[in-house]
Amino acid sequence: MSVQEYLEKHLLPRKIEEAVNAAVRAKAADPVLFISTHMRRAAPAVITRVCARQILDSRGAPAVEVDLHTNKAVHRASAAGPSAPEGAAVDATRDVEKRRLLAKAVAESVRLINGKVSEALVGMDPQQQAQIDQAIMDLDKAHHRTEVGANAMLAVSIAACKAGAAEKEVPLYKHIADLVGKSATTLPVPAITVINGGTHAGNNLPIQEIMILPIGAKNFEEAMQMGSETYHHLKDIIWEKYGSESCNIGDDGGFAPNISSITEGLDLVIAAIDRAGYNGRIKLAIDAAATDFCVGKKYDLEFKSAKKTGQNFKTGDDMIEIYSQLCSEYPLVSIEQPFDKDDWEHSKKFTTLELCQVVGDDLLMSDPERIKRAVNEYTCDALTLKGSQVGTVTEAIEAVKQAKDAHWGVMVSHRSGDTDDPFIADLAVGAAAGQIKAGAPCRGECLTKYNQLLRIEEELGIEGVYAGENWRTTAS
Numbered sequence: 001m002s003v004q005e006y007l008e009k010h011l012l013p014r015k016i017e018e019a020v021n022a023a024v025r026a027k028a029a030d031p032v033l034f035i036s037t038h039m040r041r042a043a044p045a046v047i048t049r050v051c052a053r054q055i056l057d058s059r060g061a062p063a064v065e066v067d068l069h070t071n072k073a074v075h076r077a078s079a080a081g082p083s084a085p086e087g088a089a090v091d092a093t094r095d096v097e098k099r100r101l102l103a104k105a106v107a108e109s110v111r112l113i114n115g116k117v118s119e120a121l122v123g124m125d126p127q128q129q130a131q132i133d134q135a136i137m138d139l140d141k142a143h144h145r146t147e148v149g150a151n152a153m154l155a156v157s158i159a160a161c162k163a164g165a166a167e168k169e170v171p172l173y174k175h176i177a178d179l180v181g182k183s184a185t186t187l188p189v190p191a192i193t194v195i196n197g198g199t200h201a202g203n204n205l206p207i208q209e210i211m212i213l214p215i216g217a218k219n220f221e222e223a224m225q226m227g228s229e230t231y232h233h234l235k236d237i238i239w240e241k242y243g244s245e246s247c248n249i250g251d252d253g254g255f256a257p258n259i260s261s262i263t264e265g266l267d268l269v270i271a272a273i274d275r276a277g278y279n280g281r282i283k284l285a286i287d288a289a290a291t292d293f294c295v296g297k298k299y300d301l302e303f304k305s306a307k308k309t310g311q312n313f314k315t316g317d318d319m320i321e322i323y324s325q326l327c328s329e330y331p332l333v334s335i336e337q338p339f340d341k342d343d344w345e346h347s348k349k350f351t352t353l354e355l356c357q358v359v360g361d362d363l364l365m366s367d368p369e370r371i372k373r374a375v376n377e378y379t380c381d382a383l384t385l386k387g388s389q390v391g392t393v394t395e396a397i398e399a400v401k402q403a404k405d406a407h408w409g410v411m412v413s414h415r416s417g418d419t420d421d422p423f424i425a426d427l428a429v430g431a432a433a434g435q436i437k438a439g440a441p442c443r444g445e446c447l448t449k450y451n452q453l454l455r456i457e458e459e460l461g462i463e464g465v466y467a468g469e470n471w472r473t474t475a476s
Helices: 003-009 012-026 031-042 092-121 129-138 150-168 172-180 220-242 262-276 316-329 344-352 368-377 393-405 423-430 444-463
Strands: 047-056 062-070 074-080 189-196 209-213 283-287 298-300 332-336 357-360 382-385 409-413 434-439
Touching: 003 012, 012 031, 047 092, 047 150, 062 092, 062 150, 074 150, 092 129, 092 150, 129 150, 129 393, 150 172, 150 393, 150 423, 172 393, 172 423, 189 220, 189 262, 189 444, 209 262, 209 332, 220 262, 220 444, 262 283, 262 316, 298 316, 316 332, 316 344, 332 409, 344 357, 344 368, 357 368, 357 409, 368 393, 382 393, 393 409, 409 423, 423 434, 423 444, 434 444
Parallel strands: 189 434, 283 332, 332 357, 357 382, 382 409, 409 434
Antiparallel strands: 047 062, 062 074, 189 209, 209 283
């Protein structure tokens, strides 16, 4: 084939002429750079390959990282590895076995991504998120995504979402907002972890997290400043009261003093807020993660204690009384997973009291059917959105829409044992969630999310609105 034939076959003379004309109209200072960029944009992006590998998450456990290749660039995403099969490793002495199971599951996910997932996506337009996610879902029709794995699917889906944003030449949060059908201007209120307990820390505190919500901040930057200052004042208070060894941190970066009482933990945080000078501007939230200490139909508040008194084995009604008292005595505005994942009865009883936001995590698992049931029965009034519970960006967006249609709050959440991928920051803004839970202001995998939100706020400028007092009622 001659040069002339090659040029004519690919319509290059016309395309080059269009690029030159565009450079002239734009009065480009560097015409070569302008023309090359123009030509690159003229070629539609297509997925050419998907490559996965095993990495480590913040706990040192196996996780999945994906490189999605297009004919223009490579886009990377990661998601923490899958949980071990139920009942596979419930004893701390079997931790080695658990890690082996996780590594095996991740290795299988990597193999599937590099094989049939990659084959299914080659040639697809990365801007078509719904079609890409459907192609992924068609490869794993198991209800709990046990074939490819929810986290593996999520990593591929996020990488495709990043590629779609790049092709549109818009920020990731703006691309997500387009997928949701919203204007991307709302910065979420951060639910900042300050004390860890439950299965996320080695102390005797039964609940998993105590968090602070700087709803009185004027913007996200000030919210993080308020949160960080309170966090460091809390460290000083714990040091003064319990000694330096009590300043160790849990899985989410919260301090883990050896306390057993929820009120003792809340009192410490209130003291830190007071010392920081933010009384009235910061509210409290807790993640009870009550499924972890539910035994039969009762709740063992001493489940981590070696010396049980037998006085803290509570019924569901007892727990309602405890939570009600906490709401009356503290500026507590949100309780996540206050009961067992299957305790619909007491979750409904407590929600109907309307004392605070009641957030469903294990209760809902971001499952459309469970969300529908909870809406109909008024079993909670907010959703914990974890991408790893659904599997794809499209399914996460649908869960947000379902919650918003019910006038629920939405808390976009990391997962304990996370990677440093900041995707949920863009998701929280793009979906106008109003709330984000990403851990404490001290661990790398947490700070990547918070720092990304600071960048987004800077980029949005005056168009960026901090949810603040409207943290539960952002535009539906």
